[in-house]
Amino acid sequence: MQVDFGGDEEFDAPIEEVRSFVMNIEKVASCIPDSDNFSRIDSNHFTMNIEPGLGVVKGSLPLHCSLESKAENNYAYSIEGKGLGSEVKMSLSLNLYEKGNSTGVKWESIINIKGIMGGIGEAVVRKITQEYVEKIIANARRKIAER
Numbered sequence: 404m405q406v407d408f409g410g411d412e413e414f415d416a417p418i419e420e421v422r423s424f425v426m427n428i429e430k431v432a433s434c435i436p437d438s439d440n441f442s443r444i445d446s447n448h449f450t451m452n453i454e455p456g457l458g459v460v461k462g463s464l465p466l467h468c469s470l471e472s473k474a475e476n477n478y479a480y481s482i483e484g485k486g487l488g489s490e491v492k493m494s495l496s497l498n499l500y501e502k503g504n505s506t507g508v509k510w511e512s513i514i515n516i517k518g519i520m521g522g523i524g525e526a527v528v529r530k531i532t533q534e535y536v537e538k539i540i541a542n543a544r545r546k547i548a549e550r
Contacts, residue, residue, distance in 0.1 A: 406525065410536075412510070416548065418500070420506075463486070468483075
C-alpha cells in the first residue's frame with residue numbers, strides 16, 4: 404500500500420533557524436512521538452524505534468533514517484523499517500522558502516507499507532498517519548519557537 408501526504412507549513416522563525424533545525428537529526432528525531440532508542444550513526448544517519456499503534460499491530464519498529472541535502476533549502480529524509488510482520492519505506496522532501504519574517508516549508512511524503520500494517524486498510528492507515536504527522540509538525544513548531 405502506498406500513502407501520499409503533503410502540505411505547506413509556516414514556522415515563525417527566520418529561514419536560517421528552520422534550516423539549522425531540519426539539518427539537525429537529533430532535533431528532528433525528538434519531534435517523532437512514540438519513539439525511543441535514538442542512535443546517531445553520523446551527521447546524516449541515525450536509527451530509532453517507534454511504536455506505530457496501527458490497529459492490532461503493537462510493538463516496536465526499528466527504523467534506519469538518513470538525511471540528504473538536495474540543494475540549498477531542499478532536503479530529503481529517507482526512513483526504512485522492518486519488523487512487526489511489516490516493511491515500511493518512507494521518503495520525505497522538505498523545501499524551505501522565506502515568507503516575510505517567517506519560513507514556509509512545503510513538504511511531500513510517500514510511504515510504502517507491506518505486510519501486516521499494509522493489510523489494515525488505507526483509510527485507517529491514512530487517518531492514523533495524518534494524526535502522527537500533525538503531532539510531528541506541532542512538536543517541530545514548538546521546538547523551533549524555543550530558540
